Amino acid sequence: MTETSDDKGSDSLVRIRGLRYARGDRMIFDGVDLDIPRGKVTAIMGPSGTGKTTLLRLIGGQLCPHEGSIRVDGQEVPELGRGELYRLRQRMGMLFQSGALLTDLSVFENVAFPLREHTRLPESMVRGLVLMKLQAVGLRGARHLMPSELSGGMARRVALARAIALDPMMIMYDEPFTGQDPISKGALVQLIRLLNDALGLTSIIVSHDVQETAAISDYMYVISGGKVIGAGTPQQLEGTDSDWVKQFMQGLPDGPVPFHYPAPEYVDDLLQRDTGSAR
Amino acid sequence: MLEWIRELGRGGFRYFEKLGRSTLFLIKTLAGIPAVLARPGLLVAQLLSVGVLSLLIITVSGLFVGMVLALQGYNTLVDFGAEESLGVVVSLSIVRELGPVVTALLFAGRAGSALTAEIGLMKATEQLSGMEMMAVDPIHRVIAPRFLAGFLSMPLLAAVFSAVGIYGGFFVGVGLLGVDDGAYWSQMQAKVDLYDDVLNGVIKSVVFGFVATWIAVFEGYDTVPTSEGVSRATTRTVVHSALAVLGLDFVLTALMFGE
Numbered sequence: 001m002t003e004t005s006d007d008k009g010s011d012s013l014v015r016i017r018g019l020r021y022a023r024g025d026r027m028i029f030d031g032v033d034l035d036i037p038r039g040k041v042t043a044i045m046g047p048s049g050t051g052k053t054t055l056l057r058l059i060g061g062q063l064c065p066h067e068g069s070i071r072v073d074g075q076e077v078p079e080l081g082r083g084e085l086y087r088l089r090q091r092m093g094m095l096f097q098s099g100a101l102l103t104d105l106s107v108f109e110n111v112a113f114p115l116r117e118h119t120r121l122p123e124s125m126v127r128g129l130v131l132m133k134l135q136a137v138g139l140r141g142a143r144h145l146m147p148s149e150l151s152g153g154m155a156r157r158v159a160l161a162r163a164i165a166l167d168p169m170m171i172m173y174d175e176p177f178t179g180q181d182p183i184s185k186g187a188l189v190q191l192i193r194l195l196n197d198a199l200g201l202t203s204i205i206v207s208h209d210v211q212e213t214a215a216i217s218d219y220m221y222v223i224s225g226g227k228v229i230g231a232g233t234p235q236q237l238e239g240t241d242s243d244w245v246k247q248f249m250q251g252l253p254d255g256p257v258p259f260h261y262p263a264p265e266y267v268d269d270l271l272q273r274d275t276g277s278a279r
Numbered sequence: 280m281l282e283w284i285r286e287l288g289r290g291g292f293r294y295f296e297k298l299g300r301s302t303l304f305l306i307k308t309l310a311g312i313p314a315v316l317a318r319p320g321l322l323v324a325q326l327l328s329v330g331v332l333s334l335l336i337i338t339v340s341g342l343f344v345g346m347v348l349a350l351q352g353y354n355t356l357v358d359f360g361a362e363e364s365l366g367v368v369v370s371l372s373i374v375r376e377l378g379p380v381v382t383a384l385l386f387a388g389r390a391g392s393a394l395t396a397e398i399g400l401m402k403a404t405e406q407l408s409g410m411e412m413m414a415v416d417p418i419h420r421v422i423a424p425r426f427l428a429g430f431l432s433m434p435l436l437a438a439v440f441s442a443v444g445i446y447g448g449f450f451v452g453v454g455l456l457g458v459d460d461g462a463y464w465s466q467m468q469a470k471v472d473l474y475d476d477v478l479n480g481v482i483k484s485v486v487f488g489f490v491a492t493w494i495a496v497f498e499g500y501d502t503v504p505t506s507e508g509v510s511r512a513t514t515r516t517v518v519h520s521a522l523a524v525l526g527l528d529f530v531l532t533a534l535m536f537g538e
Contacts, residue, residue: 162413
């Protein structure tokens, strides 16, 4: 039983309940509930190391939760067999932080890769589709280049073209803005919103770039310490009462997340009164 | 002392865990072979990089090994007036032992390390993960063609090594040292048996091809996805392949020629 009629057609494409996941002794998620609405851009934010990428891997079925439920379009992902999981993944696109382009294939062949693997389309149609996808990200002219000849921003746009090659129902973006210059960042921000609306996608953005993400998100979740500590529209989060969310959204150096790593008293430490930690 | 015993136990667990992982990995890889045969293009590309591009080092090494064997063999045989048997000495040494073993060692150094580094870097740059998310099984698409190419290439490379080695011995023995041309070839024809010598050599190279390529692709796939991890995995490939080839060579030789 992996499919129910109630959430197949419901407003949430992804529904996570009571998610628990640990890596070794460290608890990454400790009872997380999330809903990703259909047709919207949803952001999942949080400081580095909170397991945002892990969450995407859990949704994509690359990792298995220790407890809880992850439903994507009505299907319980951790319970899917390999065949069903692979069929579901054909309807999901994922944009990795590095782009994850295949380095031995040209830009054109990278975008054609999912088409060649999953369809038996004639070459002329593959060419047409690839050119359309590359046109959408503005890189039709770069189709003969190899991944090593691309800048970071271009590589991510090619990866985006590849992610939409099979016309998926949703795309997951893993830190799309990290390490991008302002122009590439602007192009990506615009593309994510544009593609979401034009293709009727559902987008999940995992990021810690507050400004860029808030500009295009319909809904945001803030995760820290394995729990969801804030949720709402960008406007609602801006006006939040929570000190923690406020610190994160405004990028304040000190607050509930302290500037200083836990240490003995400064004066004691300088005068070496505490022999244990002064060495 | 207690900590030492604990560490020993942990090491044992890690070893058997890895053995189990590599066996499961092998089963999955073998299950992917039919998919590779259905798309020969993938196999041909790997045969080129794993097999054809190893030809130069194999040919040159084979030539020199044959030449050295002829020199060494001649010096010993001539004392007994048996230099006519040089062809037999060279061909038996090469066909039974040096062909399969030296080819496997060179293969591990040239193609095996390249396979590990390539697959390890694909893992480190999330290319394998990306394939999984595109619903393409990396074991079928990346690993299986490379494994099959290595497995098929090794016996062919060993055959090339042996043939070139025998000619190397011929150039030195007949060309430089004055062994009779007819005696070199006819003694070889009379003494080298197709089944006992040639076939057993081929069986060795098939086994070495299987093991060396398995180690190379597994180490690449199992690598810790960092630059240090890839470097360690590449080293492990060469060391483990060399040890496995030499150990298996002893076992196979004992089974084939041991009675």
